[in-house]
Structures are given as C-alpha cells and as structure tokens.
Amino acid sequence: MFKILIVMSLVYLFASCEKENINSSNDALLRFSTDTVAFDTIFTSIGSPTHNVRVVNPTNSTLIISSIKLAGGNKSGFRLNVNGEVANDVYDVEIPPNDSIFIFVEVTLGENGGNIPMVAEDSIVFSVNGVVQDVNLIAWGQDFKRINSKVIGTTTWTNEKPYLVYNYAYVDSGAVLTIEPGTIIYFHDGAGFYVKGTLDVQGTESEPVVFQGDRLESMYSDLPDQWNGIILFSGSHNNRFEHAVIKNANIGLQVGTIEHEGFASVELADTRIENMSWAGIWAMKSKILASNCVVSNVRYYNTALLLGGDYQFYHSTFANYYNALSTGIRNTETLIVSNYLVDSKTDMRYVGDMTEATFGNCIVTGNRSNEVLVRMDKKGESNYLFDNCMLQLSDTVNIDNNPHYLGILRNADPRFIDPYKGNFQLDTLSAVKDIGKLSYAKMFPNDFLGESRLDDAGPDLGAYERIEKDPEKTAESK
Numbered sequence: 001m002f003k004i005l006i007v008m009s010l011v012y013l014f015a016s017c018e019k020e021n022i023n024s025s026n027d028a029l030l031r032f033s034t035d036t037v038a039f040d041t042i043f044t045s046i047g048s049p050t051h052n053v054r055v056v057n058p059t060n061s062t063l064i065i066s067s068i069k070l071a072g073g074n075k076s077g078f079r080l081n082v083n084g085e086v087a088n089d090v091y092d093v094e095i096p097p098n099d100s101i102f103i104f105v106e107v108t109l110g111e112n113g114g115n116i117p118m119v120a121e122d123s124i125v126f127s128v129n130g131v132v133q134d135v136n137l138i139a140w141g142q143d144f145k146r147i148n149s150k151v152i153g154t155t156t157w158t159n160e161k162p163y164l165v166y167n168y169a170y171v172d173s174g175a176v177l178t179i180e181p182g183t184i185i186y187f188h189d190g191a192g193f194y195v196k197g198t199l200d201v202q203g204t205e206s207e208p209v210v211f212q213g214d215r216l217e218s219m220y221s222d223l224p225d226q227w228n229g230i231i232l233f234s235g236s237h238n239n240r241f242e243h244a245v246i247k248n249a250n251i252g253l254q255v256g257t258i259e260h261e262g263f264a265s266v267e268l269a270d271t272r273i274e275n276m277s278w279a280g281i282w283a284m285k286s287k288i289l290a291s292n293c294v295v296s297n298v299r300y301y302n303t304a305l306l307l308g309g310d311y312q313f314y315h316s317t318f319a320n321y322y323n324a325l326s327t328g329i330r331n332t333e334t335l336i337v338s339n340y341l342v343d344s345k346t347d348m349r350y351v352g353d354m355t356e357a358t359f360g361n362c363i364v365t366g367n368r369s370n371e372v373l374v375r376m377d378k379k380g381e382s383n384y385l386f387d388n389c390m391l392q393l394s395d396t397v398n399i400d401n402n403p404h405y406l407g408i409l410r411n412a413d414p415r416f417i418d419p420y421k422g423n424f425q426l427d428t429l430s431a432v433k434d435i436g437k438l439s440y441a442k443m444f445p446n447d448f449l450g451e452s453r454l455d456d457a458g459p460d461l462g463a464y465e466r467i468e469k470d471p472e473k474t475a476e477s478k
Helices: 002-020 438-443 471-477
Strands: 036-043 051-056 063-070 078-082 089-095 100-107 118-128 131-142 145-152 155-157 163-171 176-179 184-187 192-195 198-202 209-213 229-232 239-242 244-247 251-255 265-269 272-276 279-291 294-298 301-314 317-320 335-338 340-342 349-351 354-360 363-366 372-375 385-387 416-418 423-426
Touching: 036 051, 036 100, 063 078, 078 089, 078 118, 089 100, 100 118, 100 131, 184 192, 192 198, 239 244, 244 251, 251 265, 251 272, 272 279, 279 294, 294 301, 301 317, 301 340, 301 349, 335 354
Parallel strands: 036 131, 145 163, 155 176, 163 184, 163 192, 176 198, 184 209, 192 229, 198 239, 209 244, 229 251, 239 265, 244 272, 251 279, 265 279, 272 294, 279 301, 294 317, 301 335, 301 354, 317 363, 335 372, 354 385
Antiparallel strands: 051 100, 063 089, 063 118, 078 100, 118 131, 340 349, 416 423
8 A cells, every 4th residue: 555655646746747847937938940931932833842940949848839820821822740740730739848849831822813923921820828929931922834745836935924844845846936035934853945946035135035943942043953954956947045044954955966867056145054964065966156155064064066067156155163072073174076976885986077166256264174175086077266265275285386276375364253153254354355356256246245345455255345444434424
C-alpha cells in the first residue's frame, strides 16, 4: 500500500511540474524568422514554390499556441503546413522551451484576365494566452498564355500576356511566328523552342523580347540549365532576332542540325545570350549574320561554329567569365571556329566547308589564358578572318604574319564594368576604346544601347560604345 501511495504521489508531482512548466503569461510572445513571407511573381493557376517561417518559443517553459489560422481561411489561395500537419487552421500546438516549429506556405492565385500583376495578401494569425500575433503573407501573380506541346502555324505572339511553354513549342515548316516587342516567353523545366519554319523576333531597345526559365525567384535569375533552349533546324531560313534576351538554358541558340539536309540561317541584332550550361551559340553548317551581340558566361561552349558554314559577326562581345566552381573549372575556349565535328560516340569525323567566318571589331575574352580555338580540316574550305579584334590568346598561339588575323589587339584588358554580373559596357580606361575599324562602324553606326559609334574619336570594339560625357555640356544642361 505504501508503495502504491508513493507511485501515485510521484505521478501527481510530475503532472504538477508539467502543469507548472506551461507558460500561461500573456507577456510570453512568440518570435518569428520573418514578419512577412513574400512570394516573387508567380503564374496564376500554378502552385508556387514552398516558403517557410520559423516560429520560436524564446521562454524557458512550454508555450501552447491555442490556434494557428489563415486570416482569410480557405478563400485566399494560401495553404499552410504546420509542423507536418496540412491545414489552414490548427489548434493546441505545443512548443517546448527554447524550441521552434516550422510553418510551410504555398499559394495558388486565380486569373485576373489581364497582364497587370495582381497582389494577394493574407496573414497567419497566432493566439497564445489570449495574445494575438501575426505574420504577413503577400504574393504577386501574373496571368499567362499556356503553350503545351504545341505545333504552331503562321501567327503572332503579342505582349498582352507572357507565354509559358511546357514540353515544347514547335514552329512548323513553312510557318512564320512573329513575336512582338516586349513579349516574354517563359519555359518550364525541360521545355524547348523548336523551329523548322521561321522565327521573327521583333524586340526593341526599350521593349526586348525575353526567353527564359519560369522560376522567377531571385536565386534563379542567372542560374543555367533551367530549360532546353532554341533550335533552328536545318532548312529553317530568314530567322531574325532583334533586341532579344536568351538566358539560363542548356543551349541558348542552336543553328542547324547535323542529321538534316541543308542549313539554317539567322540574323542576330542587339541580342544577349547568357548563362548557359552547354553552349551560348552552337552552330553547324549554317549561316549567321550578327551585330551588337553579347554571348557570355557559359559552362562549356560560349560560341561554337562547327562543320563549316557562313558566319559574320560585327561589333560583338564574346566573353566567358563562368565561375560556378561547384560544376568544375571551365576548360573550353570562349570561341571555337571549325570546319569539322567529331561524333564523340562513334568517333566519326564530319567535314564541311567554312566558306566565311568573319569577325570585325569584336572582343573575344574571358578568364582563361586562351579563349580562341580555330581548327580546320584540309578536306574542307577554311576561310576565316579576325579583323581589328581584341583576342585573348595564350603565348603558344602564333598569329604573326598570318593573313587570317589583321590588326589584332592581343591580351588587352577591355575593362568591362562588371563582367561577373553580366555588365560588358566599357569603363573610361578600356584598351579597346576608339580603335575600331571605321568601315565596320559605318555598317552598324549605333551600339547595343543605341549610342552612336561615329560621334567621338573612333568606334570602340565590341557591342558597347563608351560615351564620355563632356563636363561643360553636362553642367550647361543642368
């Protein structure tokens, strides 16, 4: 009997201790890892990524949260997972002393019928000992036009709403897809843009056409390999990209396909191709005319012109400062020009004719000692010319008295403003200022930003013209 009384006493004692350890003071407040959970622009009708907020009990005793609720209930579009329990209202949640729980938040927004981003707001309301605290929720939504495994005939894509491509968009043979200024095309993971017909991209300086992945959080803004890229199949002609931005894919722009007869052709003007995992431009036996273009920051082949073809690049910047050390050190040159291609699987060598590969007033540079590789097979034509360019070349590359290299500025520092952040404008001390060939500048008198190349001491190399402001004129304008 005595033992039973002792046991009962201990049970009562422990129960009393536990009760005493529950903090019932209305001064006991929760702490939160953030006061606002914000979602960057997300697509309507598609669920968002998951965000979280950490809820901390900073006291030395247990806190019981009598309720955790969404203020807007189930109508707001937000959804909660409270420490593993999926519900928008949860009751009697205990947090031990100096411990915490996590609340995971997602949101799906409805369409608003326009191109103006919507804003959805709500809050998570916590009630502890009669005291109410809250964490704000906010999300910006964007309507879109869905393209899912679609074959496209002759049509125009407008900038009324952005487009979101799942799997692929395929421009059929003989069809012309025109894309208006300011149009944005997003691609889901693994999606691509495939063209057998013609693609006419009509961006402007103030309203470029943008091709990019569909993850809009800031951490994805310059992350490669988010989608497959754009392929112009051999037989696709009269393609044009003007004031376009192509970024964050596997291959930015593939021109030509080895398994198809003929070649592809494209004109690139004032276009940026950046942050790719495999190649910026990958061209095979095809034709490219490019001016004021920037191809930058690619894991493997910044620009590869292979199997011959007809290539003309003027006032363009090829710059590779890819520095994602987690994927390994880059070991390929920024620019590769070759009239052959070796199939790595079969070891077969395919040879074509390089009828022309001209680079005028261009910059080819990066963070390796050598950034230009020219490889030619004697079985094919090998016509190429670097004229008045700045080239990053190792000491082992001899171009003296070589008719393929004229007026070369070798291994100079172009002094880009911030190449690791994609800013390839020149600063005032750049070695490539005012040394461009005037004949090329007259062909393309305005730079990437619309500045004149003909109004100062001379045209600069690359896509950007450095315009020095006259202090007296600047003072007068004020």
